[in-house]
Amino acid sequence: MSAPTPTPxxxxxxxxxxxxxxxHPSTHGVLxxxxxxxxxxxxxxxxxxxxxxxxxxxxxxNRTYAQFLPNNSRQDxxxxxxxxxxxxxxxxxxxQIPVPERALVARVILAxxxxxxxxxxxxxxxLLDLGGWTPQLYTWDDREAILFLxxxxxxxxxxxxxxxxxxxxxxxxxxxxxxxxxxxxxxxxRWQEYEDLVETNVxxxxxxxxxxxxxxxxxxxxxxxxxxxxxxxxxxxIRKVEPYGAYPRFQFDIPTRTEGDAFARYWVRVQEMKQSxxxxxxxxxxxxxxxxxxxxxxxxxxxxxxxxxTQYYAVESPRGQYGxxxxxxxxxxxxxxxxxxxxxxxxxxxxxxxxxYMMADxxxxxxxxxxxxxxxxx
Amino acid sequence: MTxxxxxxxxxAGFVGDFLATWLLGAVLIMAFLAFNxxxxxxxxxxxxxHFQRRVGPMEVGPHGSLQSIxxxxxxxxxxILTPVATDRFVYLLAPLLIFLPTLCVAxxxxxxxxxxxxxxxxxxxxxxxxxxxxxxxxxxAGWSSNNKYSVLGAxxxxxxxxxxxxxVLLAALSVVMIAQxxxxxxxxxxxxxxxxxxxxxxxxxxxxxxxxxxETNRAPFDIPEAESxxxxxxxxxYSGMRFAMFxxxxxxxxxxxxxxxxxxxxxxxxxxxxxxxxWLLIKSYAVIFVLIWVRWTYPRLRFDQLMSFAWKVxxxxxxxxxxxxxxxxxxxx
Numbered sequence: 001m002s003a004p005t006p007t008p009x010x011x012x013x014x015x016x017x018x019x020x021x022x023x024h025p026s027t028h029g030v031l032x033x034x035x036x037x038x039x040x041x042x043x044x045x046x047x048x049x050x051x052x053x054x055x056x057x058x059x060x061x062n063r064t065y066a067q068f069l070p071n072n073s074r075q076d077x078x079x080x081x082x083x084x085x086x087x088x089x090x091x092x093x094x095x096q097i098p099v100p101e102r103a104l105v106a107r108v109i110l111a112x113x114x115x116x117x118x119x120x121x122x123x124x125x126x127l128l129d130l131g132g133w134t135p136q137l138y139t140w141d142d143r144e145a146i147l148f149l150x151x152x153x154x155x156x157x158x159x160x161x162x163x164x165x166x167x168x169x170x171x172x173x174x175x176x177x178x179x180x181x182x183x184x185x186x187x188x189x190r191w192q193e194y195e196d197l198v199e200t201n202v203x204x205x206x207x208x209x210x211x212x213x214x215x216x217x218x219x220x221x222x223x224x225x226x227x228x229x230x231x232x233x234x235x236x237x238i239r240k241v242e243p244y245g246a247y248p249r250f251q252f253d254i255p256t257r258t259e260g261d262a263f264a265r266y267w268v269r270v271q272e273m274k275q276s277x278x279x280x281x282x283x284x285x286x287x288x289x290x291x292x293x294x295x296x297x298x299x300x301x302x303x304x305x306x307x308x309x310t311q312y313y314a315v316e317s318p319r320g321q322y323g324x325x326x327x328x329x330x331x332x333x334x335x336x337x338x339x340x341x342x343x344x345x346x347x348x349x350x351x352x353x354x355x356x357y358m359m360a361d362x363x364x365x366x367x368x369x370x371x372x373x374x375x376x377x378x
Numbered sequence: 379m380t381x382x383x384x385x386x387x388x389x390a391g392f393v394g395d396f397l398a399t400w401l402l403g404a405v406l407i408m409a410f411l412a413f414n415x416x417x418x419x420x421x422x423x424x425x426x427x428h429f430q431r432r433v434g435p436m437e438v439g440p441h442g443s444l445q446s447i448x449x450x451x452x453x454x455x456x457x458i459l460t461p462v463a464t465d466r467f468v469y470l471l472a473p474l475l476i477f478l479p480t481l482c483v484a485x486x487x488x489x490x491x492x493x494x495x496x497x498x499x500x501x502x503x504x505x506x507x508x509x510x511x512x513x514x515x516x517x518x519a520g521w522s523s524n525n526k527y528s529v530l531g532a533x534x535x536x537x538x539x540x541x542x543x544x545x546v547l548l549a550a551l552s553v554v555m556i557a558q559x560x561x562x563x564x565x566x567x568x569x570x571x572x573x574x575x576x577x578x579x580x581x582x583x584x585x586x587x588x589x590x591x592x593e594t595n596r597a598p599f600d601i602p603e604a605e606s607x608x609x610x611x612x613x614x615x616y617s618g619m620r621f622a623m624f625x626x627x628x629x630x631x632x633x634x635x636x637x638x639x640x641x642x643x644x645x646x647x648x649x650x651x652x653x654x655x656x657w658l659l660i661k662s663y664a665v666i667f668v669l670i671w672v673r674w675t676y677p678r679l680r681f682d683q684l685m686s687f688a689w690k691v692x693x694x695x696x697x698x699x700x701x702x703x704x705x706x707x708x709x710x711x
Binding site: 016018024025040127130131132133134137138141201203204206207358359360361 | 426429430431432526527530597598600601608609674675676677678679680681682683
């Protein structure tokens with residue numbers, strides 16, 4: 001009789017498991033990565049999500065449409081305005097609620113300012129992941145000016161709830177365009193500085209070029225959207241492909257790049273910020289007068305009932321395509337609400353991409369796709 | 379200085395000449411280094427603040443000048459934890475041991491023409507040998523902590539310090555070739571007779587600067603500590619005063635290596651009007667200022683990039699520089 005063949009062990013002996021997170025400075029919140037490493041090289045990665053799960057979809061089923069409104073900006077805490085308006089616009093579309101012109105344009109202005117703030121924060125956080133401490137204090141300084149501006153309109157700094165069905169809760173004050181232009185001017189002055197100090201920095205280029213390369217096929221099979229997708233050369237932006245709100249009236253480009261690496265994602269975001277400024281400048285020019293919300297309109301009904309039906313509505317968040325599905329059975333609450341959040345799909349790609357990279361690159365790639373954990377967990 | 383001499387004479391009456399010098403030297407150096415760490419930590423935080431459009435610590439004392447003392451008191455009061463799974467003996471030994479080589483090196487730097495606690499004919503070699511020992515205690519700390527992040531940090535540290543020791547040594551050697559001595563005091567005196575060696579050996583000076591940045595684990599070469607990856611690296615598991623010892627050693631190491639750089643390339647204690655030790659200190663702090671500036675400006679290199687930078691760029695350049703120096707020195711003199 002031959003000796004029984006030894007059963008192969010689940011884990012080869014030359015690798016080890018390293019638990020990164022849920023409490024780790026570079027996992028951007030409560031993400032946990034279970035890394036299998038050989039030396040410093042990654043063999044396998046298992047992202048574990050759910051530490052920030054609050055059940056937003058279930059909550060939506062137990063609240064009226066208006067009651068759920070504050071929840072939405074808490075899904076993605078860096079794009080609160082955009083998420084807040086997305087829920088309003090989805091409900092407006094299903095309920096055929098009219099929105100005044102001024103509100104439509106004002107929404108674009110606020111949403112683009114929010115996008116700028118989110119991207120600025122990302123640049124700081126990404127460079128922090130690469131070990132550069134100082135840039136974040138500069139980008140946060142710029143972001144602060146934007147937050148201050150948004151605060152003066154919405155009353156809050158992070159979890160905005162200024163959208164209403166059929167408009168906005170508050171009007172832009174007469175002084176707003178002047179202050180907004182001041183902020184934009186400050187931002188434009190800073191860009192040259194960022195380009196000189198970051199984009200031409202040898203260490204930054206070495207750390208981000210060719211790191212975390214996504215292919216077009218990978219992105220499409222995982223449903224990756226946002227700057228990560230545009231960095232592989234697909235000009236997919238909801239603001240262009242399924243235009244919503246007042247976006248069709250404004251001229252702007254979709255910056256793309258073909259490399260698909262961390263540097264391309266950085267570049268795309270920086271260019272997107274320039275496009276956002278372009279949109280805001282046009283919107284400030286075209287801002288019409290008139291009411292910001294229809295008084296006594298359909299939207300201001302206390303117990304708003306939506307017609308029976310299913311409505312899909314998508315917006316472009318700073319991280320990609322944010323989709324909402326509302327299934328209404330005619331009541332005051334949705335029968336079902338489903339949120340398609342971009343970071344969820346973007347993160348799902350990582351186990352395919354990361355193996356083979358070193359420990360430091362894992363942090364860099366994770367930072368480069370801009371994950372927001374509450375948005376993944378919902 | 380007369381006060382010191384008198385004190386030494388008094389002490390010699392009790393414990394003998396050699397021990398008196400030894401005791402006085404040790405106490406003076408320890409006291410100064412402790413003060414230096416407090417000052418450097420504050421300087422680093424203040425400078426970092428201003429580089430980042432902030433003001434830095436402002437609460438304790440005028441302009442936050444007593445902040446490091448408050449921090450020290452806080453660290454003294456902290457509970458000292460020993461994780462269960464550590465290799466206890468090594469774990470306790472590491473923070474004590476890390477301080478020794480730096481202290482020895484500090485005593486070897488000549489402060490002025492007459493004053494040096496140890497006037498070694500092979501001073502430079504002893505310094506290079508001793509500063510290599512620091513990495514041993516870093517590895518002890520990382521290994522005994524029994525934490526994977528710490529081991530990774532310790533591994534990185536060993537590889538990095540060994541790689542960067544070589545260009546530092548080669549850069550120092552090219553100075554030795556010109557000065558024709560390894561005695562640090564004579565090296566400074568040779569600069570007194572000619573010019574500062576940073577003008578004669580600019581390449582070596584840059585190599586030396588990059589080397590000490592890596593040896594003191596500072597950005598862009600701070601990969602053993604890599605806050606965003608390894609959460610502190612080898613000292614993750616240390617708390618309270620044990621952590622403070624690593625901190626202490628790091629900043630002391632900075633001063634000592636900067637002082638060595640000033641001695642080799644910037645003419646050590648040489649300078650008009652002020653006494654020698656003051657000049658040495660000014661020059662060392664100037665080097666440290668650049669170190670701090672670099673740290674708060676650049677992102678971090680990756681581990682393999684760091685290694686290939688050392689082996690493929692720095693060491694070949696240092697070797698070429700050494701050969702050119704040798705040929706020139708031989709040809710001229």
